[in-house]
Amino acid sequence: MSVVRAYARVLFVGPDLAHGSLAELFQRQLLALRGASALADSVDTTAGFDGLWQRVTACIDAGDLPLLLLDLDPQTSSPYLDWLRSELQRLAAPFGVADQLLVASVKSGEQIDIAAAVALIERPELHLGCVNVPELPSAHAWSCIPTHSYRVLLCNGPRCTRRGALPLWKSLREQLKAAGKLECAGGVHITRTQCQFPCDQGPTMSVYPPGAWYQVRNSDELTRLVEQQFIAGQLVPELLMRPLD
Numbered sequence: 001m002s003v004v005r006a007y008a009r010v011l012f013v014g015p016d017l018a019h020g021s022l023a024e025l026f027q028r029q030l031l032a033l034r035g036a037s038a039l040a041d042s043v044d045t046t047a048g049f050d051g052l053w054q055r056v057t058a059c060i061d062a063g064d065l066p067l068l069l070l071d072l073d074p075q076t077s078s079p080y081l082d083w084l085r086s087e088l089q090r091l092a093a094p095f096g097v098a099d100q101l102l103v104a105s106v107k108s109g110e111q112i113d114i115a116a117a118v119a120l121i122e123r124p125e126l127h128l129g130c131v132n133v134p135e136l137p138s139a140h141a142w143s144c145i146p147t148h149s150y151r152v153l154l155c156n157g158p159r160c161t162r163r164g165a166l167p168l169w170k171s172l173r174e175q176l177k178a179a180g181k182l183e184c185a186g187g188v189h190i191t192r193t194q195c196q197f198p199c200d201q202g203p204t205m206s207v208y209p210p211g212a213w214y215q216v217r218n219s220d221e222l223t224r225l226v227e228q229q230f231i232a233g234q235l236v237p238e239l240l241m242r243p244l245d
């Protein structure tokens with residue numbers, strides 16, 4: 001049976017924990033579940049990981065060990081956890097405390113399931129140590145440039161969201177998947193972005209190639225774009241914000 005460890009500190013780590021509506025919900029739930037001190041132990045990684053490395057180093061210096069990092073990144077994955085653990089292992093090695101750093105991960109979709117994350121603290125069988133972390137492979141799928149035919153940037157900025165961009169995103173994924181074109185060889189790689197700037201003409205979708213700016217206002221227009229641009233490989237002139245150069 002796994003023994004519950006008494007952690008000196010638990011850090012809550014992920015993007016969008018400090019600003020925005022999701023952060024507000026996260027902080028409200030964390031306050032209710034763990035009290036005010038836990039809020040100070042959340043580390044927002046939206047802008048990068050330097051802040052996390054500083055926090056971990058400070059914990060090591062202060063003897064706040066063992067330390068558990070709860071990974072709240074909605075995009076978490078096995079390669080990401082391998083990387084995170086190997087970075088922590090490297091950070092702890094000079095102090096000989098890599099065995100005092102552990103990671104647990106909750107994959108929770110768009111909105112963080114903070115109750116599930118907190119429950120993980122009592123599940124030592126789901127905690128991953130930072131010693132003997134598997135070597136990151138020197139060649140793996142995410143080291144190669146993918147063979148997609150198109151890269152699509154769909155704006156999910158505030159004004160495009162108000163104009164219906166979120167359901168369009170869901171529908172775009174579904175239609176591409178049904179057509180066998182979603183993120184595969186010869187298919188379409190799609191990414192949601194913040195504001196792309198021509199808000200008043202949105203919802204905005206940029207398509208590369210050919211470097212087209214499309215205005216996609218409803219599901220009918222989206223279907224036309226999928227069929228004509230991504231399946232047939234032809235421009236949809238009536239949806240262009242401006243003619244191609």
Ligand code: FES
Pocket residue numbers: 155156157158159160161194195196197198199200202203204
């Ligand atoms: S919010 Fe989408 S282009 Fe500005």
